[in-house]
Amino acid sequence: MRYLAPSLAVLALSLAAASTARAEEGMWTFDNFPIARANATLGTSIDQAWLDRVRLSSVKFGGCSAGIVSAEGLVMTNNHCVSSCVANLSTQAINYAETGFTPRSREEELKCPGGSAEILTDIADVTDRMHRAGEGLSGQAFTQARDAEAGRIESEACGGDAGKRCQVVSLYRGGQFKLYTYKKYTDVRLAFAPEDRAATFGGDLDNFSFPRFAIDAAFIRLYEGGQPAVTPTHFTWNANQPVEGTPVFVSGSPGSTQRLLTQDQLMTIRDVVLPMDQLLASELRGRMIRFSEESEENAFIAMDPISSVENTYKRGRGRMAALVDPAFMAGRAEAEVDFRQRVAADAALAARVGDPWGDLAAVQPVMRELYPAVALLEGGTGVGTTSPGGGSQLFSWARTLVRGAQERDKPSDERLPEYADSRLASVQSGLFAERPVYPSLEQVRMEWWLSKTREWLTVDDPRVRGLLGDESPEQLSARLIEGTSLADPAVRRALWAGGMAAIEASDDPLIRYLLSIQDETRAVRSDWETRVESLTARASEQLAAARFAAYGDAVYPDATGTLRLTYGRIEGTDVPGQRWGAFTTFNGLWDRATGAAPFDVAPKLLAARDRIDGETVLNMAVSSDTIGGSSGSPVVNAAGEIVGANFDSTVLSQRNAYGYDRNVNRSVIVTTGAVTTALRDVYGMGRLVAELGVD
Known part of the structure; x- marks a missing residue:
């Protein structure tokens, strides 16, 4: 499948990791999010208080992301993010991947072996300390001095507090260093997981593609002192049918990008x-x-x-x-030429950076x-x-x-x-x-x-x-x-x-x-x-x-597995090889099902067909800027309500590692409406539906 790219000049602007980010581009840190630009682009009115609530409601869970959805530690993520937990809790005799994990009470929620979850509570700039640590050094001495200073900073900030984790994060590939402080939970219990075939319908054939028809969602619960954690700051659940064109924000911990590489x-x-x-x-x-x-x-x-x-x-x-892809790489090359020309035009800057x-x-x-x-x-x-x-x-x-x-x-x-x-x-x-x-x-x-x-x-x-x-x-x-x-x-x-x-x-x-x-x-x-x-x-x-020096603070850093916020709209795409609307429904799932793997519907889901409104939106596409690690990221509307969880993106979106291209980049979301339907009408998890505040 060959994508016919836009003109090189336009692509260079959209790939301008070395220049000013445009439109929905950018996996932004919460202490440098472009509020004014996002509001102007989307017609929203978010503010710093909104950002703080979203940050404190967002969770890093292993190599995935998640969002708190109740005041009692309930967290939604993807089913594939809890697959290791499900596998560790399963046996051949009781295989929760086949049956789903549907505890009838909190007492039946099971601890995920080795599981931990974290909430980012504070960001502090430690750039000067880290840069000073490496002054005058080279080779392995430079690396060791930087590592040692990071360890000292982390120890000073967290000490022996088992409920916190401190991490010195390199941003802009060493241009900045920030100390991230997390509230840490080491007692994480599985609260719900659907049948694997409900979450992975279409298997590897449908993976990294759209349309998708998957209930790739699960719930964990944070525990503290043997009791469900108290989490007064959390997302409000919104199970309404989504509307195409609605602005949304995606808050998660994308793993790694290489947009700032030469x-x-x-x-x-x-x-x-x-x-x-x-x-x-x-x-x-x-x-x-x-x-x-x-x-x-x-x-x-x-x-x-x-x-x-x-x-x-x-x-x-x-x-x-x-x-x-010649066009894609030519666009990147053009952005690098622009960067180098800006530096060369400033003699003092050129002399300083070499x-x-x-x-x-x-x-x-x-x-x-x-x-x-x-x-x-x-x-x-x-x-x-x-x-x-x-x-x-x-x-x-x-x-x-x-x-x-x-x-x-x-x-x-x-x-x-x-x-x-x-x-x-x-x-x-x-x-x-x-x-x-x-x-x-x-x-x-x-x-x-x-x-x-x-x-x-x-x-x-x-x-x-x-x-x-x-x-x-x-x-x-x-x-x-x-x-x-x-x-x-x-x-x-x-x-x-x-x-x-x-x-x-x-x-x-x-x-x-x-x-x-x-x-x-x-x-x-x-x-x-x-x-x-x-x-x-x-x-x-x-x-x-x-x-x-060339672009100011309009530059965003590469993803580093730390919390980021990106934004976009609910929409499909209309480029060669990728022409589809914004939504899939349960009716589409029934139409796609053949009965043969990987297009066989999970037994409990199939048995509930008559109880499900076929027009309920199952999955949707969003033009947000995401990458691996964004799985499970809460998708939030301008009111701060959660409307879904990111679980996939398209194959062409994998170029996101090296540059954002709005024409082809789409994140794939399981909607809260679909999750509510699964909980209520398929798996009998009425107690979770009530906890989410759904009538």
């Missing part, structure tokens, strides 16, 4: 990062599908992981399509060389999806235990940043979570990772020899997974509490293995930080200074 940096993503990630994801998907077909038990185990890897692969496909474009260009050959090794052996690059261990939970726990023991023997400001005192509570929460582990799938992941690492780095790479020794990927993965006892939370707690002495004394094969590969993996990380990360951070900071 063209040279994007070429590295296009030529190295995305192709590698896509090839690896494609093979992992194939291995998981084969595994799932071997037995009913395997199909149960692999259901959620397969959905996750399919989503990752399809998102990458959409992003690659943007980076090979040539950050050239500095970043010089880093790219090194990044291209180092990326495969750092992605496979260490992760944490911020530009790709590949990670060490292949997603094995047991490997991740072993790595945390070994690294944590090694790092905790050092002063906090000399540690790897993820193990600073200010972040240990989050590390422990993930490490101690009581969640089921399936050794058969763990072995598939480990075997795949070991074989792919050997393939990409080659047999003769000394790091590969250290990784495998004399064993094959199949032999090594089987030995490690079959022999480890880390699935037992008590074992993990004891090893963590015992520190380095317990780790060194352990005979657990996975612990011994992680100990044995620390020299190689740490060296890969050190090389990356010295030759790529620190140089990129320095040049990006200079680029940000130039951008602020």
